[in-house]
Amino acid sequence: MNSEPHTARWSINDSAKIYSLDNWGAHLFTINKNGNVCIHPSSNAKQSIDLRILMDDLIKRKIKPPILLRFMDVLQRRIAFIYQVFKNAIIENNYPKKYQTFYPIKVNQQRQVVEAIASYGKRYNIGLEVGSKPELIAAISISTGNDLPIICNGYKDNEYIETVLYATKIGYNITLVVEKLFELEKIIALSRQLEIMPVLGIRVKLSSKGTGKWSTSGGEDAKFGLRMSEIIAAIRMLEEHNMVPCVKLMHSHIGSQITKIDKIKTSLIEATRIYTELRKMGIGIEYMDIGGGMGVDYDGSKSSYFSSVNYTIEEYANDVIFQIKNICDEAGVECPHIISESGRATVAHYSVLVTNILNTETQCAMPDFEGQLAHAEKPVPTVRKLLDIYKSIDRHSLREDYHDTQQLMLETVNLFNLGYLTLNDRATAEWLYSKIVLKISTILEKIKPVPEELQNFNLHLRQTYFANFSLFQSIPDSWAIDQIFPIMPIQRLNEKPDVMASIADITCDSDGEITSFVGQHGRSKYLPMHKINSSVDYFIGFFLIGAYQEILGDLHNLFGDTNAVHITFNNKTGYMIDTVINGDATWETLKYVQYKGPEILKNVRSNLEKDVAAKTVSIEESSQFIERLDRMLLGYTYLVDKTETG
Ligand SMILES: Cc1ncc(COP(=O)(O)O)c(C=O)c1O
Numbered sequence: 001m002n003s004e005p006h007t008a009r010w011s012i013n014d015s016a017k018i019y020s021l022d023n024w025g026a027h028l029f030t031i032n033k034n035g036n037v038c039i040h041p042s043s044n045a046k047q048s049i050d051l052r053i054l055m056d057d058l059i060k061r062k063i064k065p066p067i068l069l070r071f072m073d074v075l076q077r078r079i080a081f082i083y084q085v086f087k088n089a090i091i092e093n094n095y096p097k098k099y100q101t102f103y104p105i106k107v108n109q110q111r112q113v114v115e116a117i118a119s120y121g122k123r124y125n126i127g128l129e130v131g132s133k134p135e136l137i138a139a140i141s142i143s144t145g146n147d148l149p150i151i152c153n154g155y156k157d158n159e160y161i162e163t164v165l166y167a168t169k170i171g172y173n174i175t176l177v178v179e180k181l182f183e184l185e186k187i188i189a190l191s192r193q194l195e196i197m198p199v200l201g202i203r204v205k206l207s208s209k210g211t212g213k214w215s216t217s218g219g220e221d222a223k224f225g226l227r228m229s230e231i232i233a234a235i236r237m238l239e240e241h242n243m244v245p246c247v248k249l250m251h252s253h254i255g256s257q258i259t260k261i262d263k264i265k266t267s268l269i270e271a272t273r274i275y276t277e278l279r280k281m282g283i284g285i286e287y288m289d290i291g292g293g294m295g296v297d298y299d300g301s302k303s304s305y306f307s308s309v310n311y312t313i314e315e316y317a318n319d320v321i322f323q324i325k326n327i328c329d330e331a332g333v334e335c336p337h338i339i340s341e342s343g344r345a346t347v348a349h350y351s352v353l354v355t356n357i358l359n360t361e362t363q364c365a366m367p368d369f370e371g372q373l374a375h376a377e378k379p380v381p382t383v384r385k386l387l388d389i390y391k392s393i394d395r396h397s398l399r400e401d402y403h404d405t406q407q408l409m410l411e412t413v414n415l416f417n418l419g420y421l422t423l424n425d426r427a428t429a430e431w432l433y434s435k436i437v438l439k440i441s442t443i444l445e446k447i448k449p450v451p452e453e454l455q456n457f458n459l460h461l462r463q464t465y466f467a468n469f470s471l472f473q474s475i476p477d478s479w480a481i482d483q484i485f486p487i488m489p490i491q492r493l494n495e496k497p498d499v500m501a502s503i504a505d506i507t508c509d510s511d512g513e514i515t516s517f518v519g520q521h522g523r524s525k526y527l528p529m530h531k532i533n534s535s536v537d538y539f540i541g542f543f544l545i546g547a548y549q550e551i552l553g554d555l556h557n558l559f560g561d562t563n564a565v566h567i568t569f570n571n572k573t574g575y576m577i578d579t580v581i582n583g584d585a586t587w588e589t590l591k592y593v594q595y596k597g598p599e600i601l602k603n604v605r606s607n608l609e610k611d612v613a614a615k616t617v618s619i620e621e622s623s624q625f626i627e628r629l630d631r632m633l634l635g636y637t638y639l640v641d642k643t644e645t646g
Helices: 012-018 051-060 072-092 111-124 133-142 158-169 181-194 212-217 228-240 261-280 313-331 344-350 370-375 381-392 398-417 423-446 457-461 476-480 586-592 597-613 619-634
Strands: 029-031 037-039 067-071 099-104 127-130 150-152 174-178 199-203 247-251 287-289 337-340 351-360 463-467 487-489 499-504 517-519 522-524 527-529 539-542 563-570 574-581
Touching: 012 029, 037 051, 051 067, 051 351, 051 539, 051 574, 067 072, 072 099, 072 111, 072 313, 072 344, 072 563, 099 111, 099 344, 111 127, 111 133, 111 344, 127 133, 133 150, 133 158, 150 158, 158 174, 158 181, 174 181, 174 247, 181 228, 199 228, 228 261, 247 261, 261 287, 261 313, 313 337, 344 351, 381 398, 381 423, 398 423, 423 457, 457 499, 463 527, 487 527, 586 597, 586 619, 597 619
Parallel strands: 067 563, 099 127, 099 337, 127 150, 150 174, 174 199, 199 247, 247 287, 287 337, 463 499
Antiparallel strands: 029 037, 067 351, 351 463, 351 539, 487 539, 499 527, 517 522, 563 574
């Protein structure tokens, strides 16, 4: 990469290519003629929200970055899209029954998100899937009875089961899925005791496994589900208590983000075979719930890599409908209604975290040792050798000089540690090294083929861009499982981004750095970025983070929830801010670890009073300090210096 920008020769299409935008953007994100990223809330390409303008407007409203932008129209668009794709597959395959999505709320339990999904999804008969008592209460609080069906998965105690039974009694459309045989014993006992007949589902443990990071959710060793022998035992138990007619649903789930379509097909075949056998045994199952797993192409590579998927939603839906119909027809068994618990595919796209770049590693000017070297009578031998290399290196001496430079830099540190080099000598060597690296990379641009050991050489030029966010809070899967999320600047995309960068967060953790990105030709070890001007905000966006990230995020270094803004498209004004949710204030994150704001102030004040009495601190100094702490406790946990626009 050259150091000079080539604005004239660079177009927004070039930017779209290097960030692979069209491959992961799902027709939701584009770049406008001003070089800013836009989001399209509907399929009408003219309707768009310019993310850079939006950020500037939010900052004018004194909402500080990092800001989680939640685009509620995108939720609506995804729900409608998934439904339509299944509807098309049903028509194409002449499938006699219906399709229904149950949104698994573990993927993102935020009340406004679940409410929006329930409200938009009404016309598609969407339901909610829950996996714990708190999630059950959340779903019940949103449902107004039988208008929002609920499926209950997860381990259950008596309290969970009883609540579901009472909810059934008063008219909720709620299905209790048996995850374990011992759970069924409890369910039978409680329903007999309370004289309430539940609607039951049976989760089956398929031998088929998914692929990718969550493959252990399926297969013989999976945590949940009944083996075939347990299913037979369950039926016997239910028969004994005349409860077989309660069973209306069969559930299976082989993992999230299934990357290969053939694994999906295999599991569908197995699940449908079990369904047909159960139907032949007289079990009146009406619904086949195929669980989650429909993946998201985060890196846009359309591959079976774990951040991608090698199929489209259309292909997924077609395979589901086709396989189920085919096997049911072969077995002469009535087809079931089909349910999928697609979480990730529903919500991943709706939120974008945008934050400001605070600084770059090389932002502070490095001293120039040129003059000093010119006047030095006799540089130390290590520095002199590096200087010789710098002056003479060319394409013919490249490899040898590269090896010698590496050796000399090791020597520099050793000699410094032994006391033979001064700090100034070492700094000069460091400066020469950076000059040699630049020269080598210029030479490498002109030679082909590049020697094998120098193929990744340009990574020496990678700069660290410090972004105002916590990776552990906002994109925890990037750290926990090396998940790749699309990341790109949201402005200046009509300029060539000349800098190769890694993105570091503001936690004091060396793991808080991203060095793997979505690139033009697959994964890339750097993100193309523009040189930043410290007086103008430069924002980057982290995309497709709506699934799992918001709830899995943690409080590393006590960086809390970010500010969140719910936005909808508006024909007249472009956009409307529906809700602003303030991020955690410092006192709130401290409270999670048992520090209470008023107590903190009380303790500091009483300590300072002793100093005031001893006259080592003045009354003014003491009260100013308390005031400062008070302000900080009420303030944002992220850095708030640099929002020039506002
Ligand atoms: C039972 C169940 N259903 C649905 C899901 C959601 O899966 P996804 O987000 O891949 O659609 C999960 C997640 O692992 C799950 O365990």
